[in-house]
Amino acid sequence: LRSSWLHIPKRAEPYSQLAQIYDYVMRHVNYSRWAHYLRDLFCEADLEVTNVLDIACGTGNLAIKLCELGFRVAGFDESLGMVEAAKAKARARRPHIPIWRGSMTSFAVKRPVDAIVCTYDSINYCMNESACSKVFERAAEAIRPGGVFVFDICTVKNSRKHFRRYYEKEETDEFRYIRQSYYIANKSIQVNEFYIQWESSPLIHEIHQQKIYRIDEITRIIPSQRFQVLGMYDGFSMKTGSEESDRVHFLLKRV
Ligand SMILES: C[S@@+](CC[C@H](N)C(=O)[O-])C[C@H]1O[C@@H](n2cnc3c(N)ncnc32)[C@H](O)[C@@H]1O
Numbered sequence: 001l002r003s004s005w006l007h008i009p010k011r012a013e014p015y016s017q018l019a020q021i022y023d024y025v026m027r028h029v030n031y032s033r034w035a036h037y038l039r040d041l042f043c044e045a046d047l048e049v050t051n052v053l054d055i056a057c058g059t060g061n062l063a064i065k066l067c068e069l070g071f072r073v074a075g076f077d078e079s080l081g082m083v084e085a086a087k088a089k090a091r092a093r094r095p096h097i098p099i100w101r102g103s104m105t106s107f108a109v110k111r112p113v114d115a116i117v118c119t120y121d122s123i124n125y126c127m128n129e130s131a132c133s134k135v136f137e138r139a140a141e142a143i144r145p146g147g148v149f150v151f152d153i154c155t156v157k158n159s160r161k162h163f164r165r166y167y168e169k170e171e172t173d174e175f176r177y178i179r180q181s182y183y184i185a186n187k188s189i190q191v192n193e194f195y196i197q198w199e200s201s202p203l204i205h206e207i208h209q210q211k212i213y214r215i216d217e218i219t220r221i222i223p224s225q226r227f228q229v230l231g232m233y234d235g236f237s238m239k240t241g242s243e244e245s246d247r248v249h250f251l252l253k254r255v
Contacts, residue, residue, distance in 0.1 A: 009195060009205035017196050017204045019081030021175055022059050029120070035065035037236050038117055038150055041251050044238070045148045045230055051113040053142065055104045055135075056122030060086030063097050066117075074113075076102035105134040112144040118151040121247070124190070124210035132213075132221045140226035143254040149227065151250050158246040159183040159190045159212050174198060188212045215241070215248060227252040 057075030090097040166181035234241040241248035
């Protein structure tokens with residue numbers, strides 16, 4: 001991996017190649033803490049939770065941690081690469097964690113679950129309000145009355161403060177990558193570009209786009225006849241979140 005970066009990159013679908021190094025790139029994320037936090041939010045909703053569906057589950061890190069806390073977990077993700085990575089890790093787990101490929105805008109389940117979680121600003125991949133509405137409608141169908149939907153968003157402040165002009169370059173014995181992020185303020189779009197290369201393989205280029213919503217925009221889309229907003233919390237705390245937060249977690253109760 002000593003040769004130069006001067007290659008013509010090959011475009012790839014978001015997460016199709018990143019999937020293989022996602023856990024390395026995200027190694028700073030404490031999924032155990034995240035799972036405990038979600039359990040605290042279930043308690044906050046005064047809810048007995050057995051079954052959890054993790055939508056946009058990525059490589060399954062959170063699903064596995066939730067499983068270790070005693071929940072019966074299943075998950076799906078739109079990206080085949082992420083699903084394959086999740087399945088490989090979940091395979092040896094008992095109880096079994098069913099993982100499949102699916103979209104959060106068009107999913108259905110056989111039996112309603114107690115809780116749906118959608119973490120790490122995955123909902124920001126819904127690029128317009130109509131796509132967000134579909135997620136809420138699908139989630140409302142899939143959660144039993146009294147159950148909860150927990151999701152989180154990145155705020156405009158987060159994009160402006162941390163990812164307006166962000167650059168990261170890493171090299172291991174097996175691969176190297178560059179992450180370049182920027183925020184298109186007039187369109188409220190966060191762009192994360194990844195250049196990834198394995199030894200003697202072509203340079204891969206993935207472009208990820210996320211729509212950054214204000215809290216009031218998201219709140220307006222939540223169907224009030226389906227969900228009651230129990231809380232909006234500042235990153236991993238029980239304090240009320242605001243536009244000053246980097247991340248806001250929403251706790252919705254299915255009415
Ligand atoms: C930032 S990752 C988060 C993954 C995981 N939730 C975690 O906490 O590590 C965003 C994930 O959303 C998935 N995703 C994006 N749009 C999706 C959609 N419409 N349906 C399902 N998954 C989607 C991506 O494939 C990716 O795995």
